[in-house]
Amino acid sequence: MLEAESTHHHPGTSHEELEHEREYVAGLYARLDELREDKVRQLAEVRRTASAGSHQNRSERDAFATLYEDRLAQLNAVDDRLAFGRLDLDDGEQRYIGRIGLSTDDLRQLMVDWRAPEAGTFYQATAFERQGVRRRRHLILQRREVKAIEDDVLDPSMLTEGEALQGEGALLAALNSKRTGRMSDIVGTIQAEQDRIIRSPLAGALVVQGGPGTGKTAVALHRAAYLLYTHRDRLRSAGVLLVGPSSSFMTYIERVLPSLGETGVVMASVGRLMPGINAIPEQDPRVAELKGRLSMAEVIGRAVANRQRVPAQDRVLDIEGQKLTLSPKQVRRARDKARATGKPHNEARLTFVKILLRELTEQLTEQVESGSLGNTADRSYLAEDVRSSRDVRVALNLAWMPMTPEKLVRELFAKPALLEAAAPGLREAERALLARDPESPWTEADVPLLDEAAELLGDLDASGGRDGAAREADRRRDLANAERALENMHQSLADSGVDGVLSADDLADHNAVQDDYATTAERALLDRSWAFGHVVVDEAQELSAMQWRLLLRRCPLKSFTIVGDIAQTSAAAGASSWQQALAPHFGDRWQLEELTVNYRTPAQIAEAAVRMANAAGQVVSAPKAVRDGRWAPIIDRIGGVQPQTALVKAIPEELAALDGGLLAVIAAPHRLGELSSALRKMYGRRVGHGAGSLEQDIVVLDPRDAKGLEFDGVVIVEPTELLGSGRVGDLYVSMTRPTQRLRLISSTELPEGIEA
Numbered sequence: 001m002l003e004a005e006s007t008h009h010h011p012g013t014s015h016e017e018l019e020h021e022r023e024y025v026a027g028l029y030a031r032l033d034e035l036r037e038d039k040v041r042q043l044a045e046v047r048r049t050a051s052a053g054s055h056q057n058r059s060e061r062d063a064f065a066t067l068y069e070d071r072l073a074q075l076n077a078v079d080d081r082l083a084f085g086r087l088d089l090d091d092g093e094q095r096y097i098g099r100i101g102l103s104t105d106d107l108r109q110l111m112v113d114w115r116a117p118e119a120g121t122f123y124q125a126t127a128f129e130r131q132g133v134r135r136r137r138h139l140i141l142q143r144r145e146v147k148a149i150e151d152d153v154l155d156p157s158m159l160t161e162g163e164a165l166q167g168e169g170a171l172l173a174a175l176n177s178k179r180t181g182r183m184s185d186i187v188g189t190i191q192a193e194q195d196r197i198i199r200s201p202l203a204g205a206l207v208v209q210g211g212p213g214t215g216k217t218a219v220a221l222h223r224a225a226y227l228l229y230t231h232r233d234r235l236r237s238a239g240v241l242l243v244g245p246s247s248s249f250m251t252y253i254e255r256v257l258p259s260l261g262e263t264g265v266v267m268a269s270v271g272r273l274m275p276g277i278n279a280i281p282e283q284d285p286r287v288a289e290l291k292g293r294l295s296m297a298e299v300i301g302r303a304v305a306n307r308q309r310v311p312a313q314d315r316v317l318d319i320e321g322q323k324l325t326l327s328p329k330q331v332r333r334a335r336d337k338a339r340a341t342g343k344p345h346n347e348a349r350l351t352f353v354k355i356l357l358r359e360l361t362e363q364l365t366e367q368v369e370s371g372s373l374g375n376t377a378d379r380s381y382l383a384e385d386v387r388s389s390r391d392v393r394v395a396l397n398l399a400w401m402p403m404t405p406e407k408l409v410r411e412l413f414a415k416p417a418l419l420e421a422a423a424p425g426l427r428e429a430e431r432a433l434l435a436r437d438p439e440s441p442w443t444e445a446d447v448p449l450l451d452e453a454a455e456l457l458g459d460l461d462a463s464g465g466r467d468g469a470a471r472e473a474d475r476r477r478d479l480a481n482a483e484r485a486l487e488n489m490h491q492s493l494a495d496s497g498v499d500g501v502l503s504a505d506d507l508a509d510h511n512a513v514q515d516d517y518a519t520t521a522e523r524a525l526l527d528r529s530w531a532f533g534h535v536v537v538d539e540a541q542e543l544s545a546m547q548w549r550l551l552l553r554r555c556p557l558k559s560f561t562i563v564g565d566i567a568q569t570s571a572a573a574g575a576s577s578w579q580q581a582l583a584p585h586f587g588d589r590w591q592l593e594e595l596t597v598n599y600r601t602p603a604q605i606a607e608a609a610v611r612m613a614n615a616a617g618q619v620v621s622a623p624k625a626v627r628d629g630r631w632a633p634i635i636d637r638i639g640g641v642q643p644q645t646a647l648v649k650a651i652p653e654e655l656a657a658l659d660g661g662l663l664a665v666i667a668a669p670h671r672l673g674e675l676s677s678a679l680r681k682m683y684g685r686r687v688g689h690g691a692g693s694l695e696q697d698i699v700v701l702d703p704r705d706a707k708g709l710e711f712d713g714v715v716i717v718e719p720t721e722l723l724g725s726g727r728v729g730d731l732y733v734s735m736t737r738p739t740q741r742l743r744l745i746s747s748t749e750l751p752e753g754i755e756a
């Protein structure tokens with residue numbers, strides 16, 4: 001569908017021009033292949049070098065190997081549609097824009113990285129504000145081949161009304177193409193309002209509000225790539241964290257960043273933000289709401305403090321036959337001193353234990369000395385006797401038990417008395433909701449509670465601090481090696497044509513990573529105390545106050561890009577306004593940007609969704625749809641017919657209309673089983689069920705899993721069931737997923753507004 005036809009709209013883009021671009025792009029690929037061969041050769045060479053020698057030699061070699069591997073992976077990842085634009089400037093320069101920068105051996109620039117400042121005008125120049133650009137040319141590639149070109153001639157005489165779309169043909173071709181179940185990049189057709197957000201400054205918190213299909217996810221991803229490129233020094237070692245709502249969503253977007261030549265972004269769903277925990281969604285919205293409240297931080301704080309207990313009575317301890325008394329007053333004094341250190345529970349425990357062991361040893365010494373009339377011979381053993389006494393150990397543990405976050409939170413919800421003591425502010429019915437079996441799996445709502453507990457408990461292992469110091473020493477050693485390695489570096493590496501200069505820091509990172517894990521990303525995810533340089537949050541309206549609290553801990557600099565749509569909130573603990581969600585964490589230090597154009601959903605369908613929301617009393621941002629679709633929403637009123645029967649009957653028509661596109665069936669969770677088994681009888685393995693089955697062409701899922709995704713066609717079964725109490729989020733989300741067709745199958749009266 002991407003024939004050279006789109007060039008016909010534009011005079012001057014003749015066949016010769018197309019040929020010219022084909023030749024130029026072939027040259028770019030030749031250069032890419034050459035660089036790739038270089039890297040393969042260098043890698044082989046480095047690997048051949050004997051591993052004999054000092055640690056320094058080895059780590060130099062490993063550093064280069066990892067570096068070459070990364071570069072090679074990058075060169076491979078940008079192969080598809082390598083170039084996508086050309087700028088013709090007033091001074092006659094022609095500048096090609098692509099996924100990475102490329103130059104010849106003698107440093108003549110062949111192509112500019114899309115993130116470089118010199119590429120900015122490709123996205124920003126308009127006929128009103130030409131910014132030195134005479135012509136913007138979109139190169140439309142399929143794999144390696146130029147299929148079409150499309151020109152925007154920025155000549156004031158060609159001005160039309162209003163803000164025009166840039167590269168309309170290229171844009172519409174992208175928007176009309178069939179969905180694959182995986183998101184793709186939009187780097188060739190980023191629109192001006194999106195580009196402004198992608199390129200905004202790093203510092204501070206930026207909130208991007210936009211209705212469905214306005215490209216928020218796309219913008220979030222391209223922004224992450226842009227920031228890493230532009231603020232390389234600051235972000236390379238700290239990394240950028242990208243947070244999304246679910247693991248199926250992460251799968252949906254995972255290929256975008258590599259295709260932009262970027263591998264330094266750590267991606268995690270909200271269930272994976274605590275190392276070692278892979279949480280499932282919280283099923284009961286009431287529980288999610290409760291656990292999401294900011295006051296849960298105090299509950300966890302009290303739960304930890306309650307594990308530092310003063311006994312009600314004196315306790316008699318047996319030490320090798322000698323009886324000692326531990327009084328509540330002694331325990332209280334030791335506890336207060338330990339608390340006064342300000343250290344987390346497990347670390348302050350060392351102080352507590354040390355004080356009481358010393359006091360008990362003194363007591364024992366006095367007792368022994370007064371009893372045995374000055375026999376001091378075995379006094380040196382007394383301290384050891386106290387320390388190894390079982391009674392002493394039990395008494396100290398009862399008063400101040402070492403704790404893991406998992407144990408603390410598990411017991412808090414499994415033992416009603418603990419919860420009551422920690423959460424006096426909760427009503428009994430609320431505490432009953434929180435109660436659960438100690439065996440039950442962790443949920444997404446538990447993750448911030450575990451994180452809070454981890455923060456207050458500190459390292460269980462007393463060597464925790466030493467580990468940190470050892471890591472720091474390792475890093476210093478790696479850095480020193482890397483500096484030496486750079487000095488020895490042969491010229492060919494200085495730059496073999498790919499932009500980007502190495503620093504000792506880069507090398508040290510590669511070095512460190514080589515020692516432990518595969519990538520900086522994985523390393524960061526395994527370390528709860530890792531401070532990211534920037535955090536990008538998608539579907540941010542879903543986050544609870546406690547989830548925000550966790551994320552702020554991951555980025556003490558408070559450098560955030562926050563994208564979402566308040567109207568699509570469906571989480572019970574989610575936000576009803578940005579102000580309300582962000583004030584506790586950012587005060588009023590955040591800036592709001594809006595996206596106003598809907599690129600996904602055709603006008604007729606988008607309007608129906610907005611009318612439905614408005615009729616239900618919810619104000620939503622109603623972005624302007626760029627396309628009219630071929631189809632208005634289709635409505636099947638089925639009366640008494642079973643929904644699965646009606647669905648099976650409707651599917652052939654949908655599949656025919658979509659002609660090989662991706663079809664989603666969205667319904668309330670309790671319906672999914674019967675719907676997918678009915679469909680399987682007809683379509684067998686073409687039917688995927690729920691999250692993570694986006695490779696099939698018919699996918700059955702609930703609104704929660706559909707969030708953030710898109711499909712060519714969507715069938716909603718029993719839409720009224722998706723209208724929650726007061727919130728339209730689920731139905732609104734579902735209605736705005738299609739790129740072509742929407743069909744509603746309903747046995748009841750439809751929600752108001754859907755029909756014009």
Ligand SMILES: Nc1ncnc2c1ncn2[C@@H]1O[C@H](COP(=O)(O)OP(=O)(O)OP(=O)(O)O)[C@@H](O)[C@H]1O
Pocket residue numbers: 171174175184185186189190191194210211212213214215216217218219565568599600707708709710736
């Ligand atoms: N400038 C663009 N060029 C090409 N395609 C675009 C552009 N902007 C957005 N799109 C496409 O529009 C669709 C919607 O984008 P995206 O999923 O990022 O929207 P969203 O705002 O996150 O939507 P939602 O809130 O509904 O999940 C995607 O297919 C995306 O590729």
